[in-house]
Amino acid sequence: xxxxxxxxxxxxxxxxxxxxxxxxxxxxxxxxxxxxxxxxxxxxxxxxxxxxxxxxxxxxxxxxxxxxxxxxxxxxxxxxxxxxxxxxxx
Numbered sequence: 001x002x003x004x005x006x007x008x009x010x011x012x013x014x015x016x017x018x019x020x021x022x023x024x025x026x027x028x029x030x031x032x033x034x035x036x037x038x039x040x041x042x043x044x045x046x047x048x049x050x051x052x053x054x055x056x057x058x059x060x061x062x063x064x065x066x067x068x069x070x071x072x073x074x075x076x077x078x079x080x081x082x083x084x085x086x087x088x089x090x
Contacts, residue, residue, distance in 0.1 A: 032060030032067045039069050051075040 011023035029036075040058040047054040054075035061068045 026059060029061050031062040032069070035067050036060030036069060039071070043071055043073070047073060047075070053077050 012021050013019070014021070036058050039060075040056070043056050043058060047056045052075075054073065056071060056073045058072070059070045061070075
């Protein structure tokens with residue numbers, strides 16, 4: 001199994017408001033979709049059991065006879081009293 005990590009900067013996220021903007025629409029890849037759905041169902045069940053505030057999604061792509069599934073997992077609890085800010089400019 002080959003696992004690749006990508007740094008994707010295709011959207012903006014406002015952490016204080018919890019809102020995404022400037023994102024790209026994902027188009028379903030029909031060849032990968034059955035694999036994507038099955039993996040996302042299992043991953044969602046796993047996340048629900050282990051992370052109270054967790055969320056996940058899976059994106060599938062294909063190229064000839066190769067199907068690539070990319071999973072995104074996020075979990076955190078917002079705690080206003082535990083926020084900190086560092087300024088590099090005074």
